[in-house]
Amino acid sequence: MASIRITQTQARWLRVIVHMLAAVWLCWVYYHAIATTRYSDPVEEVLHFTGTGAINLLLLSLTISPLIRRFRLSPLFALRRPLGLWALAYGLTHVVSFILFELQLDWQQLLDALISRPYIIVGFIALLLLSAMGVTSTRGWQRRLGPRWQRLHNSVYVAAPLVLLHYLWSLKTIGLEPLLYCCALLLLMLLRRQQWQRWWRRAMP
Template sequence: MGSVPLRSVVFVLCITPFIGLVIDGLNSGLGPDPAEQVMGRSGQWALRMLLLTLLVSPLRQWTAWSMILSCRRILGLFSFFYASMHLASFSHFYIAWQPSLLLDELIRRPYIAAGFTAWLLMLPLAITSSKAWQRRLRRNWRKLHRLIYPATLLACLHLLWQARSDISESLVYTVLAALLLAWRLIPKKGSKGTL
């Protein structure tokens, strides 16, 4: 499969959860608390896409399939898309787009501060994801895009902190994130650094 068809397939797979959410919304399929459904599902997919983005480099090394690198940008942008949807739904349903209420929530609830900080770290990555920005920033581009590491840790912390009685799902995501980040600490022959 060529890189263009592969990217097309990945794009369709990445947008499918959003389409499912829209269809459920139009058909009253979001249950008794639509706000919670939108927030929960968008947040889950933001973290899943973030982990898939981090999985690209290990897969490239393990399979020697260089074409998979062409999917990393799509996965990263969709992670930011779902994270932005998560933040927008929180802003709409819970604080009615009032900055003062957001500031109050950030101060009173550490898990919201962690999630918001993760989104802020992802923002420059989304803005500079293009080839043009990569050429413009040169070596600094790779350094900047390592912000994905603290963003992932903060996203996992955001999920763990808000989990109440059952933290099993949060732990699964956290362990996967820890493994993907730990892989990057292993010295690799001929590597100039990796994302």
């Protein structure tokens, strides 16, 4: 197998590309949802795009460590944070879009939705975990939290399955796309089994 080499400069350019693609794609969907008639159901389109976008970005962020270990591509480490932060950004826009466009800021309707659709609560829990990781993703927080920082960020092993559970639970039928997501997450958990098993042993009293 031919060796793969990525320089620090190439990794920085990849990071720029990640930021540009994630931002432009999100703006493009919102533009067509608000300003054009491209979508027959703009709200549903936005909710689906931001939800699946968050899943895709989160799964991509989880592939970085296995790629680094398998191909010794340590410069790719620079992509893990932007992918994770954009997964959080897409998750936040998903929730905000749901409250603004679907519920139209009707808080009683939100309470009713939480009761009648428990998968929303699962999504909120996952979003809180991702938010905690996003807020503390800087080197300053890493220094302040010390060993607790890694334990906190290992909660991605809880957040990722919850995100996928939220998605699957919200569907009326299970098609090919959600099955592919399940297979991808299962594969990534198997590739990272040493990390999450170590975290699980430390998390359990």
